[in-house]
Amino acid sequence: MEHSSTLSAELAKALKTASGIDFSGAELRAIGGGCIHRALEVRAGGGRYFLKLNDASTLPMFEAEVDGLTALGACDAFRVPRSLAWGATEDEAFLLLEHIEMRPLADAGDGQRFAEALVELHRDSGEHFGWTRDNFIGANPQSNTQDDGWAHFFVNHRLIPQLKMARATGYAGAIGREADHLLERVPALFLDYRPRPSLLHGDLWNGNAAMDVQGRPVIFDPAVYRGDRDADLAMSELFGGFPSAFYATYRTAWPLAEGYEQRKTLYNLYHVLNHLNLFGRGYLGQAERMIRALYFELRR
Template identity: 80%
Template sequence: MGSPVVEHPLSLSAALEHALKAASGIDFSGAEARPIGGGCIHRALEVRAAGRPYFLKLNGVGTLPMFEAEVDGLAALTACDAFRVPRALACGATDDEAFLLLEHLQLRPLASTEDGQRFARALVQLHHDTGEQFGWARDNFIGANPQINDLHDGWAQFFVNCRLLPQLQRARSAGYGGAVLREAEQLLERVPALFLDYRPRPSLLHGDLWNGNAAMDAEGRPAIFDPAVYRGDRDADLAMSELFGGFPTAFYAAYRAAWPPAEGYEQRKTLYNLYHVLNHLSLFGRAYLGQAERMIRALVFELRR
């Protein structure tokens, strides 16, 4: 969870120490805190109190809903018991900042064939945790952007209404008009055609499964964190894992051996990853515009055939 600790000890404010103790029961008086790199939204600290390390996220008071949604997602993943998931120990806010206190895990990247196989088996188990509808009982966040999770009986309708439309509206509001939006309207009309012969189950998804949110713990158990959970097509997690790379080849081989994706996965992969590329366009700017346009055009072309 984060890059190696940077050697610059800090002190927590008295207000934060008090709030942490009130929320967790742990005395953080005089605790030693060290910044951890790797995150792009929140400040992250390793905090030692009473001889034990903890992982602490901090941000402005207005980000408390993000931390509350993360607690909810971690609880859902923990209940499935497929992965090692950090326990949320406290969540709240002082007058100046919101905080999320988590169990500190010793983690390393997936590297070996065995790592990939273990992670695949755990992901298959997670995806076999299914529900009755697509979506989630609450909205949450994908990166720093809100993620709408209104419950739907149909997957295609959910993905259009709760994934693509909100991102395209953000793109329009940011001034990204022209071809990307004109062709996106054609795409939205054609999305249901991808699911005429494919009926995915409402699987429990991590929701933001890139390699930075996946690891192995000190005992060699697969671990996941920073979730954006909802129930959806399991292929959406697989697709996200391919978007930025970093997972061992053995992971994909083991997953497909246990539960092969249905025909048409490559098209669905492009559709599902379009959501994340549009989200990156919203968060990080024009560098992702060309990629989004190419994905939309490719999907529209395939769906016209």
């Protein structure tokens, strides 16, 4: 896809058809930070917008994102960017979002407000684990076939697909029998722990969390499904960046059950395997260590 300082006539026409906004002569500013889509701040028709672009074949990713943002926005715990238009031309898929002025979480007050919002989101629970449609975790597909059993869901729709991808890529020797034995033992982690199917962001690292200029928590770039709330908390710890007050506030409002540290490693294994499949061998050692630690812990 060509990168230019103006929108193509075809794209501007498609955006106008989808949104009713005239994008001819729009002012564009490239926004960095994403590793999947091209992102632009766009000024047009007297408004300011956030525009994501990619090849036309990626439209299902944008459709899944709209679905996830809609689900998160319906809970009203966080400020979530509104989806204004999406579609595709012959060459480009696009997603037009509300533009929100944001900043990173910076202090205890931010951490407290973000935790309070996350507790409210997680209290939105359903009847089944999974989601009404499949979506994506980064650029990889994420299966969300609904299931009544959390351990069964996590093994079959989180770990097994990632392990299959890793082995198909050439990591079969490194991620071998210990991983298979681990899958057999995962249900042992949930003999005395029955999580509810909470609404999850699904990819809650610090790059997908912020505060708006009014001090309201913001989340975006979701990989939504219903699952154990600990999975969101575990992901928030994987790469750091959340104030300590976030964890203290969350645990005070809704204490975690015993065994969280083991579950955290299991849940983050999914994301580390996904990073291995997306970005390569740099994540292999971390994945192997996590598999080995869980395997030996659960064989006791």
